[in-house]
Amino acid sequence: MAKEVTYKIFDENFKEIFWSQLVSIFGGLIAGSALALYTDQLLLIPSMLILLPGFLEMRANISAPMASRLSSGLFLGIIKPTGTNQIKKNIIHGNVIASFLLSFILSLLLGIIVFLMNYFVFQVYTPKLILIIVIAGIIANALEIPVALFATFYLFKKGHDPNNIMGPFLTSLGDITSIAAILLTLVIL
């Protein structure tokens, strides 16, 4: 006889999503406050409001699918939560390399698009903008990827579904790290 499974709306998943969303709201408000606090510095960069949503979006689109891919592997039992084997090594190394490559390519592309937009639409020549975005993209990636990896395995080991938590956590963390990375790059350059 097949085992009957009942599904409840207010279950463990509900709690996990709800609490992670509270973290997300908090993160969003921090990111918003940081943006508001440094508006003058950030708005000195031409077309920053056009570039910023794409840049923030990119960060979430790199790290969240990575966490989701790892979660699928963990749930299917292909990636073991503890110990190392060839498949686990290959998947983790591959994901980290892919995240840096994606970050570099996308930052470069976004920088070029906004540079061209500035040049042809607003008649402003801003080649430095491409460098700022590429460096900021790599810094933000270096800050976020280790956290994403560690948190996915940690949550799975603790018996949580990383799919419920990692998405909100990484998008809000991505917003904070991206804005911090842009400000850090402006200080460096």
Added chain:
Amino acid sequence: MNFNFKLKVFKRHKARHHLKKLQKVLRHKHHPLIHHIHHVHRISKKTLFYVKEYGAHTNVPKTILKEGLKIIILASIVSSIGGLALEQIKALFLTMLPLVILLPALNDMVGDYGSIIASRFSTMLYKGEVQKQWWKEPQVKVLFWQILIIAGITAVLSAGIALFISEHTRAPLLVTPLFSLKIMLITLLDVIILVSLLFFVTVFAGIYIFKKKEDPNNFLIPITTSIADFGNMVVLALLVLLFF
């Protein structure tokens, strides 16, 4: 008593040999080897699909870049177009401090629901929990209501926090009861409209992508987060025009 049946014995080295062969099969080709391994070694087809995509001898970065790059580029460009919309409504927005404070959190929130729906629905597809009549599946229904209820609660909560910050910072005179109610309604409607839209996009796109033997994780999250970003700007702008 004489039982006459063939017993298939699991041989580890043979399974490993078959899995290696499977990884060399082209992604877009349905290969009889998948059926063979599934039948002989009793390994689920979903697991075999994952191994084929990200196995020990697979070039993982190449697979991810090949499947994910185009969609992430598209998502980032769509979001930047959303940034253009933000630039257009900037003057109106700056007059409403709670919405300015709320904007990054709201963008995050809607995007988060998009990625939760996408990743959980991807896992459901991998586990074979979604049948042809997906709307009758209890786990799909539960996912929808869970996200919608949480979205409603968090929208009201974040709007309350934004109003509280506004009241105690720069715009105490602006935050009247009617204004607060309008901000609450705008936030709530924005979140409900977008969550419903994201859910249906995820289901239809997810089933389509999975049928094409691709990993839905690589497509659904960028699609939903960019729809969330872009849609949030548009729906919010429309609601602001409607209410003010």
